[in-house]
Amino acid sequence: MDIHEYQAKELLAGFGVAIPRGGVAYSPEQAVYRATEIGGSRWAVKAQIHSGARGKAGGIKLCSSEDEVRTAAKALLGKRLVTHQTGPEGRVVHRLYVEAAVPIDRELYLGLVLDRKTERIMIVAHPQGGMEIEEIANAAPDSILRESVEPAIGLSAFQAREIAYGLALAPAQVSRAVTTLLGAYRAFRDLDATMVEINPLVVTADGQVLALDCKMTFDDNAMFRRPNVSELRDYAEEDPREAQAAEHGLNYVGLDGDIGCIINGAGLAMATMDMIKHAGGQPANFLDVGGGASAERVAAAFRLVLSDGKVGAILVNIFAGINRCDWVAQGVVQAAREIGMKVPLVVRLAGTNVEEGQRIIGESGLPIISAGSLSEAADLVVAALRSSRAQSTASGNGAP
Numbered sequence: 001m002d003i004h005e006y007q008a009k010e011l012l013a014g015f016g017v018a019i020p021r022g023g024v025a026y027s028p029e030q031a032v033y034r035a036t037e038i039g040g041s042r043w044a045v046k047a048q049i050h051s052g053a054r055g056k057a058g059g060i061k062l063c064s065s066e067d068e069v070r071t072a073a074k075a076l077l078g079k080r081l082v083t084h085q086t087g088p089e090g091r092v093v094h095r096l097y098v099e100a101a102v103p104i105d106r107e108l109y110l111g112l113v114l115d116r117k118t119e120r121i122m123i124v125a126h127p128q129g130g131m132e133i134e135e136i137a138n139a140a141p142d143s144i145l146r147e148s149v150e151p152a153i154g155l156s157a158f159q160a161r162e163i164a165y166g167l168a169l170a171p172a173q174v175s176r177a178v179t180t181l182l183g184a185y186r187a188f189r190d191l192d193a194t195m196v197e198i199n200p201l202v203v204t205a206d207g208q209v210l211a212l213d214c215k216m217t218f219d220d221n222a223m224f225r226r227p228n229v230s231e232l233r234d235y236a237e238e239d240p241r242e243a244q245a246a247e248h249g250l251n252y253v254g255l256d257g258d259i260g261c262i263i264n265g266a267g268l269a270m271a272t273m274d275m276i277k278h279a280g281g282q283p284a285n286f287l288d289v290g291g292g293a294s295a296e297r298v299a300a301a302f303r304l305v306l307s308d309g310k311v312g313a314i315l316v317n318i319f320a321g322i323n324r325c326d327w328v329a330q331g332v333v334q335a336a337r338e339i340g341m342k343v344p345l346v347v348r349l350a351g352t353n354v355e356e357g358q359r360i361i362g363e364s365g366l367p368i369i370s371a372g373s374l375s376e377a378a379d380l381v382v383a384a385l386r387s388s389r390a391q392s393t394a395s396g397n398g399a400p
Contacts, residue, residue, distance in 0.1 A: 001218045003232045004048040006097040008214035011191065011229075016183035017198075018176065019211050022099030024048070031073035032066050034098035042101035045072040049091040050237040052132065052199075052215065053083040059093070062101055069098065094236060102210060107200035108167050109133060110181070112188045114195070115148070121188060123147040123155070123181070127167050129200030155185040169203070176209035177201075191229055192222035220246075245304055249297065250289055252304060257282025259381055260305035260314040260343075262298070264289050264323050272317045275378035281385065284311045290323075298331025302339060313344040313385035315377055318351070325349040325357030333364045344384035345369065348377035 003011075009019045021038045025031035035043045047059035054060055059081045061072035073096055082090035107129035115122040125145040126136050136144060145166045149155050157178060164177035180201065188196045195217040202212045223230035245252035251266070259281045263269040266288050273283040285308065289301050305311055318328045332347055348371040349357045361368055369384060371377035 001220050001223060001230070001233055002050045002237070003216055003218070003229075004050070004095070004097075004234065004237075005046065005214055006048060007232045008196075008216040009211065011216065012184060012187050012196075012198075012211060012214060015187040015190075017180050017187070017211050018209060019214075020100045020102050022097055025073065025096045025098055026077075026094070028070045028073035028077070031096055031098050032070050035063075035066055035069045038098065038100045040100050043069055044099045044101050045069055045076065046097045046099065047076045047079070047081055047093040048095045048097055049081055049086070049093060050234070051081070051083045051085040051091060053085060054081060057081045057083045059083075073098075091237065102202065102208075102212070103205035104200075104202045104212075105205050106203040107212075108202070109136065110184065110198040110201045112184055112193075112196040118148060120151065121149040121155075121185070123149065123159075123163060123185070125163050125167055129202070131199075133197075133199075149185065154189070155182060157182070169209075170207070172207055173203055173209055176207075180209055180211065187216075191216075192219045192226055193217065194219050241304055241307060245287070250287060250301055250304065252288075253286040254308065255283050255285050256310075257284045258310045258312045259385060260284045260287075260308065260311040262287050262289060262301045262305060262314065262316045264318050264320070264328075268317060268319055272315065272374060272378070275374050276315065276382065279375075279378040279382040281378070281382040284308055289328075296331070298328055299335040299338065302332075302335035306339060306343075311343060312388060313346070313381050315381040316345070316347040317374060317377055318347075318349050318357075320349070320351030320353065320357075323351070324353045325351060326353040326360060329357035329360035332368070333360060333366065336364070336366050336368065341366070344381065344388050346371055346377050346381040346384060348372070348374060 006024050013019050023034040023037060025034050031045060043063050045061045045063055047054055063069045063072050076093050076096060079093050080090040081093060109126040109129040111124040111133060113122050145163055147159050147163055160178040160181040163181060164174040169177055184196050193216055197215040198211045200212050202210050218229055241254055242252050259276055261272055261283050263272050269286055269288050276283050285305060287301055289297055305314060316332055318325060346369045347361055361370060369380050371380050
């Protein structure tokens with residue numbers, strides 16, 4: 001789960017990380033009010049979308065008067081920002097963050113990520129901020145500072161000081177940087193984050209160390225115990241199909257193909273998509289119905305997959321353990337009848353209650369194609385899609 005910059009700053013500030021004064025705004029008038037609240041003579045008006053590289057896309061405006069703040073807010077609100085992270089479709093700006101513009105002396109990079117290989121939180125830092133870490137890694141990988149945190153001990157002050165000195169900070173700034181590092185680590189640990197990125201972390205002309213831009217990502221599976229974080233979720237920034245899937249306890253990721261997939265288990269889903277590709281097809285989605293899929297959940301999965309207009313065929317592949325094939329079969333039949341299935345449907349069932357599941361499918365009276373193995377199912381769904389497309393083309397050309 002991602003959150004906006006201003007939300008990340010509020011969370012980090014609660015752990016002692018210093019940030020410039022700022023406030024969120026939903027209209028030009030509110031943006032001007034925020035600027036007057038903050039005071040000073042220069043402000044940054046920032047578009048709030050779940051993407052980096054907003055400045056390059058024109059999503060950050062520096063203003064020297066209240067009129068400029070109003071003009072910048074009018075220009076940004078409702079604008080579709082396109083960055084290399086959003087893709088060509090971009091993201092629409094619905095809210096802004098108005099922040100005091102600070103005199104920057106240096107820009108640094110600081111990131112905390114979950115290193116799954118070592119099962120540790122890894123701190124990554126670099127004396128040059130404002131760039132994507134991927135660019136830094138490609139240009140000068142040896143210049144990146146890394147520090148692994150032992151889970152039983154946590155981040156120690158001496159580790160934070162080593163990083164601060166590695167960033168070539170002046171002695172007076174080291175203590176401020178240590179406070180920032182320790183605070184960012186505690187936020188990562190205590191809020192079940194998977195990433196905390198401060199880019200840039202700036203040193204101001206008067207020696208302050210401030211988090212000028214922040215990004216935080218959280219573990220979806222831990223949000224049941226972090227209501228203060230889960231309530232920050234902005235569904236307008238997410239694929240609506242993924243948000244709909246989450247409501248039904250489904251895991252969904254949209255892809256670019258035309259064969260819909262309804263599968264239980266992430267590993268089986270990956271294998272199924274590989275087999276579809278091997279058979280000459282293209283998967284339209286990753287959808288895991290989970291281990292305890294009820295008939296209602298399977299029916300919801302069908303509606304979700306068919307909401308993608310590109311889907312021309314569906315493959316259901318269930319290997320039941322905790323799950324039961326008869327439950328899945330009931331959901332398949334229920335969904336096919338309710339929705340009025342107009343695309344080819346291939347179902348492969350294996351495992352618990354498979355005979356009963358196959359009986360339900362066979363006695364449904366619906367044109368469902370059964371498969372005995374994953375390889376056969378992939379071949380059948382690709383062939384069914386091609387046949388359906390050929391018939392549609394022939395019908396469109398006026399063939400009898």
